[in-house]
Amino acid sequence: MTFPSDRTSTRAAASGPEAHPRPRPLTADLLERLQGVRDALPVESVMVRRHADDPGIEVLAGRRLFTEAERRALPFDSPEYSYSVVCAAVAVEPAPRLPLVGVGLGRIAADAVAALKARSAALLGDDEQMDRFAADVLGLRSGGRWREAVSTALLGDWPAPLFSGDPIGPCALAGLRKEAATRHAQLTPLWRRRVRNARLLSLDAPLADGLSLAGLVTGGRSAEDSVIAREPDDPRLAALLRSLGPAERAVVEAWGDGAVGTWTEAAIRAGEADPCATGERVRRKVRRWTAEQERRGALRR
Incomplete structure (x- = not known):
């Protein structure tokens, strides 16, 4: 310059x-x-x-x-x-x-x-x-x-x-x-960014009744999850296993393992050739069985 x-x-x-x-x-x-x-x-x-x-x-x-x-x-x-x-x-x-x-x-x-x-x-x-x-x-x-x-x-x-x-x-x-x-x-904080026009939320985001999003995500187990998670001598679990075939029973037992996160993973662990289809079929069968047991329990009350 x-x-x-x-x-x-x-x-x-x-x-x-x-x-x-x-x-x-x-x-x-x-x-x-x-x-x-x-x-x-x-x-x-x-x-x-x-x-x-x-x-x-x-x-x-x-x-x-x-x-x-x-x-x-x-x-x-x-x-x-x-x-x-x-x-x-x-x-x-x-x-x-x-x-x-x-x-x-x-x-x-x-x-x-x-x-x-x-x-x-x-x-x-x-x-x-x-x-x-x-x-x-x-x-x-x-x-x-x-x-x-x-x-x-x-x-x-x-x-x-x-x-x-x-x-x-x-x-x-x-x-x-x-x-x-x-x-x-x-x-910009992660929970204020948008991905594909959808906003991300922090797991600390407050919800109703003093709950957080993290509690909702990690604590929400379905009715069939509660049945399978019980001890093997639980009469309901025993009744469920008796209603299933050997291959389906192996998938349900694998699902009861806390390290398994999805029904597909459970089917893989059970050695199924088509884990996606088998896992989804067993999931629906367990859900129907659980819903029927809850319906019968409600009628007895």
């Missing part, structure tokens, strides 16, 4: 110190016009100087030949600056000195300037300006976790092209937007 005060040229040497007159003050109208200059092209070099009338403003210029009308809009009158266009005049105090650039095509120039301003705002903790940048430039939501995500992304290495003399282009801004979205996803 080259500062005008450090630059030398044969034209400046020949013309003497008057070749670089004092810059005119930058009005708000001029700032707006300069930041919205159309047709800005990537620059070959970047020049930054501190404005003489306001030490809190840095003027950024990129080399390019402009028409006479465009040149008259610049805050510099010397021929040295007739090849430059001011792309940004950014308040930098009390923020640390930052590399700045605002060149590209059309909207990209203004967006690059806005991104650099938002970077300064992130360093200063200016939440309002960061929220505006997130909504207006990145098209993201603002506030809460989005603000933290955008702030973290702004302080990343997306301005790296500046340090090698290259301009900030659309790829850098797209990378900034992607990084902000990635950071937001990382900051």
Whole structure:
């Protein structure tokens, strides 16, 4: 990055110190016009100087030949600056000195300037300006976790092209937007994310009567599970086993093992050739038998 005060040229040497007159003050109208200059092209070099009338403003210029009308809009009158266009005049105090650039095509120039301003705002903790940048430039939501995500992304290495003399282009801004979205996803708790348009819930999620989702998931056993889980000398279990064939009885006995989680696993342990079909058939048979026993018990009451 080259500062005008450090630059030398044969034209400046020949013309003497008057070749670089004092810059005119930058009005708000001029700032707006300069930041919205159309047709800005990537620059070959970047020049930054501190404005003489306001030490809190840095003027950024990129080399390019402009028409006479465009040149008259610049805050510099010397021929040295007739090849430059001011792309940004950014308040930098009390923020640390930052590399700045605002060149590209059309909207990209203004967006690059806005991104650099938002970077300064992130360093200063200016939440309002960061929220505006997130909504207006990145098209993201603002506030809460989005603000933290955008702030973290702004302080990343997306301005790296500046340090090698290259301009900030659309790829850098797209990378900034992607990084902000990635950071937001990382900051979002698992139970607030959505998978296939369905929300995930934490096992600690409270339910009615002081129960939690974890208690509902781990504690819900069906009626047939209660029958099979009893000791072998239980008369109901003995009656159930007598109603089944040898192969089905082996599946039910395997299901009674606490290490087995599904009827398919029980059928696999019983050595069935088609564990899915056999497991489902035995499950339905056990369910029908259990329902019949409950019906008979209700009639006896």
